[in-house]
Amino acid sequence: MKVTELYHLTGKTTIVTGGTGLFGKPISFALAEAGAHVIIASRNEESCKAVAQEIRQNGYQAEGAFLDLGDEKSILALVDKVTAMHNRIDILVNNAVSRENYKKLEETTAEDWETAQHINATGLMLINKAVVQQMVNQGKGSIVNIGSIQGAVGPNFEVYGSTGMTSPLNYTYDKWGMVGLTKWMANAYGKHNIRVNCISPGGYGPGIEASFGENEFTENYKRLTPLRRFVYDDDIKGPVVFLASEASAYITGHNLLVDGGWTSW
Ligand SMILES: NC(=O)c1ccc[n+]([C@@H]2O[C@H](COP(=O)([O-])OP(=O)(O)OC[C@H]3O[C@@H](n4cnc5c(N)ncnc54)[C@H](OP(=O)(O)O)[C@@H]3O)[C@@H](O)[C@H]2O)c1
Incomplete structure (x- = not known):
């Protein structure tokens, strides 16, 4: 097959969770531009x-x-609806994240912790469980989880300087869990021709710049990143199409760092 054809997603039914968000939108556009039929799904249906x-x-x-x-009923309803309409689910991108009740550890209650885990751990497990069954039935599939550098290394708190910004424990815990889930599912479902991979990006530039402009954090972050910048739309588009498509047909259980080198030293 020509290498350009390996990246084609023509006719592939694809679900992107949280496809309206900062990373979700360029991810949805990338998959659609590669030929997929993309179902963008989250709570704000409009x-x-x-x-x-x-x-x-x-x-x-x-x-x-x-x-x-x-x-869970909503997850099952989506999977049923997509399967009924398209007869298959070729690609699932688990991009949605809940940042609800993210607080400093000393202020985090069990309830706060469980609010985020309910979406980021339980919801992630349930949608994988439902979609992978359909992929087993059809004998093929590709799942791409969107992790974070916080799931590859712990946060470097020095980067925040005196800004008062921080990174919560829940997030690091969830993102490391996502890498474990990726490897577990890759090992369990490889025999069904289902690949499961993760992309772990660094900070999303347009979102961070819109929220904070230039500050001590953004300066420190860029200085500590070998490529000296944040992640932009085109940086995520190629990796997600690569892992979703036949271009990565022999890759599973992998965590692809899209971090400008943040974790390389
Ligand atoms: N932003 C960054 O700098 C950054 C850096 C590294 C990795 N990431 C990763 O990239 C992914 C996307 O992050 P982001 O910053 O782009 O997110 P975002 O802009 O905050 O968007 C989050 C998305 O998740 C959806 N969502 C939240 N709760 C949901 C629920 N209960 N059910 C269904 N959908 C739900 C939201 O839609 P609704 O509100 O409509 O439900 C929204 O579309 C995450 O996995 C994150 O860890 C982000």
């Missing part, structure tokens, strides 16, 4: 439909759908 319409206006295929990862 904004999912709006992003899907934007993708369609650019000449690609997408639709919006409701999904609450905190509610």
